[in-house]
Amino acid sequence: MSVLPLPERASLPDGRVGELADLFRLLGDTTRLKIVLSCLSGPTSVNDIAGQIDASPSLVSHHLRLLRGARIVRSERRGRQIFYSPRDAHIECVIADMVSHVNEPTELDEEV
Amino acid sequence: MSVLPLPERASLPDGRVGELADLFRLLGDTTRLKIVLSCLSGPTSVNDIAGQIDASPSLVSHHLRLLRGARIVRSERRGRQIFYSPRDAHIECVIADMVSHVNEPTELDEEV
DNA sequence: CGTAGATTTCAATAGCTGTTCATATATAGG
């Protein structure tokens, strides 16, 4: 497969489809997505995230490691706690676009 | 959790986090992502998609059903074959943004 | 140093899901 080009912007270097899928997959889990949403408003500590989404710090930490590995979030230590925030603008943009898609009203013709 | 607001654009109606995650999850599978990428260039038949990504028509059809159910792609019959294309601009936009993220050079300080 | 707070790691389990193969449905043409 060497399809594309994408309608605009940068094209996909062949063989990197896996990387791209990984990113989507990470955002595709409810818990992880909530974590990312939690720190959209600014740097948030692990415990605060856990509190906001009602999950154990252990679980949150697990997911944060994956998210950080994929450069979806960045970490920053302040005193004895660690604050997480979205890695870059693209992530926020991707989420905003997808929210727009969810909010898009269903056309009358097409259905399940 | 009722965090947010998202930096710009529409906000997420509470309780719809699941819907949002579903969309990302669907794009998070390599095969499915390839399918979507295949029909980015225009309406493509099931068999052509299967050929482009080297997968069985059965498998492609299975995934297309999920993608259509989530309104990620639309279908259109022409003769005896069915052509698929991305459902709306948001999808293409989301993918383009994520590609930008992949292409973003790694900062020197932060690492695995 | 020793305690407490904050985060991370480890191991084990349960549930989900992508894939396959066989079968079914549908459309067009002779």
Place this chain on the structure above:
DNA sequence: CCTATATATGAACAGCTATTGAAATCTACG
């Protein structure tokens, strides 16, 4: 009507992964 092509469906299996609870680091601070 019968065949071939195109797509869809169903069931079953294997592999992955989210979750949990306990234990381990690590940092700040008295």
